[in-house]
Amino acid sequence: MKIQGHMFNWLAGFILVVAIVYGVWSKEPVGTTALFLSFGLSIMIGYYLVFTARRVDTGAQDDKDADVADDAGELGFFSPHSWAPLALGLGSMFAFLGPVFGWWFLFFTAPLLVIGLWLWVFEYYRGENQTQ
Template structure:
């Protein structure tokens, strides 16, 4: 993870330089704002990856002498299935439709969104997946 953090930090430096040069040269507010926001996002991801790299064991990508086979094996836990994203997508689709059609549709979309988020967060705290 250390190398990914460094890559995002270098990307953020590049985006900051480009934002400043673009601001001086083009004087166009939308592009300047977009580049500064991209700089902010890149530095957030780079900081997160660098911070996380200090807390976890180094991976195969951090070793300069590693082979491709050194990266094989289990990488973490990934949810095999979940119906909650579908409910969340339906809720947000109704919400955006409510902005276009009528605000009354939000009365139906907000409970669907809240139930889907709640179900997704607490998905592994109930039923057969519950741990003691």
């Protein structure tokens, strides 16, 4: 995980240089802002990955002499199937269509968003996935 963090940090440095050069030469605020925001997002992801790599065991991707089989085994906990992301995705899609058709459209999408969020938050408090 450490190498991925360093790659994002290198990418952030490159984007910062490009943002400065682009901003000075073009004097165009929208593209310059987008590049600086891309720099910020890249540096945040890189920092998170480097910070997390210090806390977890060294993975096979960080060892130059590792084989592919060294990374086999359990990778972590993944949630079981859930309908909540589908409900949230549809609700978000319809909510973003609200300004297109009219703000009244949001009144019909808000219940779908609330139901999806409720399902996602309380996913492990009911049914077969209920924790004791």
